[in-house]
Amino acid sequence: MADIVKVATCNLNQWALAFDVNLDNIKKSIEIAKAKGCTFRTGPELEIPGYGCQDHFLEIDTFIHSWESLAHILKGDLTDGILVDLGMPVMHNSVRYNCRVFCLNRKIISIRPKIFMADDGNYREGRWFTSWMKTTLEQHTLPSAISKITGQRSVPFGVMILNLDDCTVTSETCEELFTPNSPHILLGLNGAEIIANGSGSHHQLRKLDQRLDLINSATAKGGGCYLYANQQGCDGDRLYYDGCAMISTNGKIIAQGKQFSVNDVEVVVGVVDLSDIRSYRAATASRGRQASTVPPVPVVEVKFRMTGCNEAPSCAIPATILKPQEEIAYGPACWMWDYLRRSGGGGYFLPLSGGADSSSTAALVGSMCQLVVKAIEEKDETVLADVRRVVRDSKFVPKTSKELANKIFHTTYMGTKNSSAETRDRAKKLAEEIGAYHLDITIDDVVSSLVKLFTTITGKTPKFKVHGGSNNENLALQNIQARLRMVISYLLAQLLPWVRGQEGFLLVLGSANVDEALRGYMTKYDCSSADLNPIGGICKGDLKSFLLWASKNLGYPSLESVVKAPPTAELEPITKNYKQNDEEDMGMTYEELGYFGKLRKVERCGPVTMFEKLRHLWSHLPVQTVADKVRRFFFYYSINRHKMTVITPSYHAENYSPDDNRFDLRQFLYNARWPRQFATIARRVKELVASEKKSKI
Numbered sequence: 155m156a157d158i159v160k161v162a163t164c165n166l167n168q169w170a171l172a173f174d175v176n177l178d179n180i181k182k183s184i185e186i187a188k189a190k191g192c193t194f195r196t197g198p199e200l201e202i203p204g205y206g207c208q209d210h211f212l213e214i215d216t217f218i219h220s221w222e223s224l225a226h227i228l229k230g231d232l233t234d235g236i237l238v239d240l241g242m243p244v245m246h247n248s249v250r251y252n253c254r255v256f257c258l259n260r261k262i263i264s265i266r267p268k269i270f271m272a273d274d275g276n277y278r279e280g281r282w283f284t285s286w287m288k289t290t291l292e293q294h295t296l297p298s299a300i301s302k303i304t305g306q307r308s309v310p311f312g313v314m315i316l317n318l319d320d321c322t323v324t325s326e327t328c329e330e331l332f333t334p335n336s337p338h339i340l341l342g343l344n345g346a347e348i349i350a351n352g353s354g355s356h357h358q359l360r361k362l363d364q365r366l367d368l369i370n371s372a373t374a375k376g377g378g379c380y381l382y383a384n385q386q387g388c389d390g391d392r393l394y395y396d397g398c399a400m401i402s403t404n405g406k407i408i409a410q411g412k413q414f415s416v417n418d419v420e421v422v423v424g425v426v427d428l429s430d431i432r433s434y435r436a437a438t439a440s441r442g443r444q445a446s447t448v449p450p451v452p453v454v455e456v457k458f459r460m461t462g463c464n465e466a467p468s469c470a471i472p473a474t475i476l477k478p479q480e481e482i483a484y485g486p487a488c489w490m491w492d493y494l495r496r497s498g499g500g501g502y503f504l505p506l507s508g509g510a511d512s513s514s515t516a517a518l519v520g521s522m523c524q525l526v527v528k529a530i531e532e533k534d535e536t537v538l539a540d541v542r543r544v545v546r547d548s549k550f551v552p553k554t555s556k557e558l559a560n561k562i563f564h565t566t567y568m569g570t571k572n573s574s575a576e577t578r579d580r581a582k583k584l585a586e587e588i589g590a591y592h593l594d595i596t597i598d599d600v601v602s603s604l605v606k607l608f609t610t611i612t613g614k615t616p617k618f619k620v621h622g623g624s625n626n627e628n629l630a631l632q633n634i635q636a637r638l639r640m641v642i643s644y645l646l647a648q649l650l651p652w653v654r655g656q657e658g659f660l661l662v663l664g665s666a667n668v669d670e671a672l673r674g675y676m677t678k679y680d681c682s683s684a685d686l687n688p689i690g691g692i693c694k695g696d697l698k699s700f701l702l703w704a705s706k707n708l709g710y711p712s713l714e715s716v717v718k719a720p721p722t723a724e725l726e727p728i729t730k731n732y733k734q735n736d737e738e739d740m741g742m743t744y745e746e747l748g749y750f751g752k753l754r755k756v757e758r759c760g761p762v763t764m765f766e767k768l769r770h771l772w773s774h775l776p777v778q779t780v781a782d783k784v785r786r787f788f789f790y791y792s793i794n795r796h797k798m799t800v801i802t803p804s805y806h807a808e809n810y811s812p813d814d815n816r817f818d819l820r821q822f823l824y825n826a827r828w829p830r831q832f833a834t835i836a837r838r839v840k841e842l843v844a845s846e847k848k849s850k851i
Contacts, residue, residue, distance in 0.1 A: 162187035165397035167387035170204035196350035205354035211282035357396035374405025414484035479703035486688035500658025501562030508577030556589025636680030674794020690804020751810035792824030
């Protein structure tokens, strides 16, 4: 059993610039790994300062504090008898690099800078770090404070393989796994047996299977043991890093951590027989031929043995991949818990309308409460301490999720004469099922006061469209209601804790979905304006599926009736001949918006290319109808794009999100007539119609 090694990876809930919090999590993960008998531990990308520091990586303070944390780790016995792979920024020759730092027995073994930066979607690593493109090793001069601890003046800096007494170890970082020519290919062909990947990968619906495929394929063709570590949680912005630390050997998963969790530290352990790796590699002749001809990778000699474990090697296990409904239930819930406990807030406030969107947000808060109470039942003292800090009660121990919800979740139905009894009843029932502190109010007096003020100022009284008013009057009267709900929400969020004899303030939750943001189907500065929005990156179709799932699996049966109800803003009067409907208001269906969103962002289509693709996808429709739908979408998208500049920070879940913050970078002042583009579409319609007529002759 001399070739058996026990290794560890981890999920860590790090927080950007919270160096002490991050250090405690790192220390705990190393302690757990050592207690389990591991001789190697890897952690997430930039785990010491937190991955999401963004422009703080431009500050020298971030580097100074990172070295301080590393010094703390090296001072004690944490690295005694275990090879530790840590993520932190390092400035080498006055250039900033995203690095892995290998430590052993209170010394630094080497520093490995990242080769390929993540610079698309939500990532801007090239703004803060430089890619390491050299193939040779250099010496990095250590800060004097570190030298005093380790007795070292400098250490190897570059891409290398650590040649231990009994095995070989190396690393790559996050994005490098996703590149066509990943470093692990060359490193594996050069003999690296254990490859660690410290990652900062965020959650996106239906993304995990891609990550799993890449991790397994890293060793399926060339053999080896691949350890994947990741951050987990909200480290300060719209992203939720979804953990799922795992270990793959020879193309098969042998250990996998949780994707979503309210726990700060999870260590994932695997037992690997290195003989299996060597046998697997030697059995493929073509790999041997490639290995004999590849360029050499520098080697750093390390006097240390990692083998000696007497346990049986870990067996392959089936990978756990959650359904999209489960991802929606747990991802935003964990994100909200991190946001709440780290913001200093005393809970959440939600304007609950009884519609699908606000009901989804409410259900997610309920899911959050269930996860937190479950963690407390499993004796997680950190979660319990966080709960007590949020509710300002040092002795509080929630027995049920409803008990917790009643303390931290406040909902209010803000009805008007345009509201229906059905939505009022659905809001009340859902609040009861979750356990929220619920108010049912009518705001007609406030609305009337504003209309009267306008009449006093102008001498004119606006009317709804059904009463003979113009489109401008109709929209203005709807917007008054919507914006007053935002004002009242913030009033209640600030004062309801005081009313209930509690301390603190409430964070206001928004509930506009990604499709409505894309179309601009929201009032600027209405209830879509909030402190954060857990469903802002989720499409309507996925939300409906989630509601049906949650009605059974979260124990909120009233959600089933929410799904069955037609979507309506209830901002216009209901008459015998008219009842407001969202899809009729928008001039397009939510399903169509899903197509428009994916083609615009994911497929990078402008109006003309979108038309060309949709005329094939929607071949059952006349090309003129397809052209009209495309023009209508781009018109409303462009005239409403300005709303994205002030959109509430939303949980990122969908790859066609129009979030203007850093994910979807486009102008907000458009020529809404799109003259060149729409003229091209019109010309193509004529050509296609003429061609169709000719083919029938």
